[in-house]
Amino acid sequence: MSSIKMLVVMVFALTALPAVAQTTAQTPAQTPAQTWPTRPMTLVVPFPAGSASDVVARILAPRLSEILKKQVIIENVAGAGGTTGALRVAKAPPDGYQIAFGVTGTHSQNQLLYKQPPYDAATDFAPVGLIAEAPYMLITRPNFPAGDLKQFMSHAKANQGKLQYGSGGPGSGTHITCLLLNTAIGIEATHVPYRSTSQAMPDLLAERIDYLCDPVQTSLPAIQQKTVKAIATLSRDRATVLPALPSAHEQGLANFDASIWFALFFPKGTAPGIVRRLNGALSTAMDTRSVRESLERNGLRLVAPARRSPDYLSRFVASEIKKWAGPIRASGASLD
Numbered sequence: 332m333s334s335i336k337m338l339v340v341m342v343f344a345l346t347a348l349p350a351v352a353q354t355t356a357q358t359p360a361q362t363p364a365q366t367w368p369t370r371p372m373t374l375v376v377p378f379p380a381g382s383a384s385d386v387v388a389r390i391l392a393p394r395l396s397e398i399l400k401k402q403v404i405i406e407n408v409a410g411a412g413g414t415t416g417a418l419r420v421a422k423a424p425p426d427g428y429q430i431a432f433g434v435t436g437t438h439s440q441n442q443l444l445y446k447q448p449p450y451d452a453a454t455d456f457a458p459v460g461l462i463a464e465a466p467y468m469l470i471t472r473p474n475f476p477a478g479d480l481k482q483f484m485s486h487a488k489a490n491q492g493k494l495q496y497g498s499g500g501p502g503s504g505t506h507i508t509c510l511l512l513n514t515a516i517g518i519e520a521t522h523v524p525y526r527s528t529s530q531a532m533p534d535l536l537a538e539r540i541d542y543l544c545d546p547v548q549t550s551l552p553a554i555q556q557k558t559v560k561a562i563a564t565l566s567r568d569r570a571t572v573l574p575a576l577p578s579a580h581e582q583g584l585a586n587f588d589a590s591i592w593f594a595l596f597f598p599k600g601t602a603p604g605i606v607r608r609l610n611g612a613l614s615t616a617m618d619t620r621s622v623r624e625s626l627e628r629n630g631l632r633l634v635a636p637a638r639r640s641p642d643y644l645s646r647f648v649a650s651e652i653k654k655w656a657g658p659i660r661a662s663g664a665s666l667d
Contacts (some may be wrong), residue, residue: 364604369425371402374595377416379409381529382499383546385470387463387593388432390625394616401611403430409526412502412666413437414449421450425600430609431456433594436504439651443659444502444666447502447644453652455597458604458644460613463631464592465509466566470559472538480563482541487518494520495640497531497540502666507659508565508589512579514662515587535559544590547572547630566590572630592651593631595643606641614639614661 374392378384385407392403408416413436424646432438450456462521469483477483488529496513498506505528513520520541525531528545536558537545543550547570553559554573563625564570565578567588579587595613597606616622617633637643 345422359619362602362604363426364602364608367605368399368604370403370428370431371404372399372428374403374405374430374432375416375420377409377413377434377437378407378499378503379527380407381445382409382527383465383549383591384413384432384593386548387626390622390629391462391613391616392623394619395612398485398612399617409500410504411440412444412500412504414441414502416447417441417452419514420596420598421455423598424595425457425598425602427597427601427605427609429598430459431596432515433596434504435655436502436507436653438594438596438648440504440507440655440659441502441638441666442652443656444466444507444664446665446667453488453645453649455599455657457601458648459595459597459606460610460639460641461634461644462593462595462613462617463626463633464577464590465547465629465631466564466568466570466571467504467544467591468547468554468570468576469512469542469544469565470535470554470560471496471542471562472535472540473559474538475541475560477562478560479577480579480584483562484516484583487513487516487520491518491520492543494518495523495540496520496542496544497525497528497534498522498543499527499531500524504546504591505544507664509542509587510662511552512544512565512587514658515584532559543630544589551630564627570630571627571632591654594647596644605638610641611620 376385376388395403415435420429423429442448442452477486496509501524523540534540554561561576564578569578
């Protein structure tokens with residue numbers, strides 16, 4: 332190469348350097364929130380497979396995986412009425428890869444059942460979004476001598492020393508709902524706990540226990556097949572999938588309202604950007620026609636867009652703890 336050509340190349344290289352440096356300086360490194368997720372996430376369902384929470388989580392998880400382009404893996408971590416799984420997420424690193432599937436029990440009722448709860452539902456989590464609500468159902472063994480709530484209450488009062496009710500374990504929503512129902516009626520009955528109500532159902536069908544208070548999505552198949560008796564929807568309003576079944580409120584148990592809600596939570600301290608990204612993905616999944624129809628077929632009512640924000644969920648959890656304080660304290664229920 333001639334000296335003139337070499338000089339031209341050197342001048343060109345020197346003049347290009349500032350432009351390259353300037354371009355590099357103007358492209359800041361992406362934050363973890365901007366690149367999240369870079370690997371699969373774990374959605375901790377704090378109840379066994381086949382439970383009401385598990386049903387909802389398994390409808391949502393595949394769509395969330397598509398939207399986020401990383402797999403959302405469900406892990407069932409059951410125990411202590413959902414507290415074991417929720418605590419695991421509360422103590423997890425706030426990096427966006429451990430998500431809690433929270434429900435009424437884990438994020439409101441259990442705060443009131445323990446004198447020293449293992450976590451604070453209002454402060455130990457970063458709320459992501461509320462998903463849906465569903466009523467509990469009062470169902471009985473096939474040959475139970477009552478066809479409606481009035482007859483059930485009359486029979487229960489006359490035979491309360493003999494009655495047994497099942498649940499998904501001490502402190503679970505199914506336990507607390509039946510306990511509050513018993514208190515409202517004015518009876519005492521023997522509690523028979525199982526790991527989940529899906530395990531209690533065979534004993535109800537076999538007439539080894541008398542009744543269950545079960546979320547609509549897990550009790551619906553047995554109700555539709557008429558292998559159990561559906562006595563009442565345990566809420567003020569009828570279940571959309573069982574419009575002919577009167578609510579407890581309609582049948583004389585004024586203002587009795589036991590519903591289960593479902594939501595997602597990160598550990599406290601998770602970056603707001605990650606929270607916003609999962610909240611957006613969740614809302615998109617809920618608006619997906621196949622997801623919405625599947626949830627509705629299972630008796631769930633999806634919350635309106637105005638109720639889906641992290642801020643709304645934060646306020647909602649606080650209001651739910653306040654809502655359940657009176658009934659739980661009046662019942663004398665405790666897990667300590």
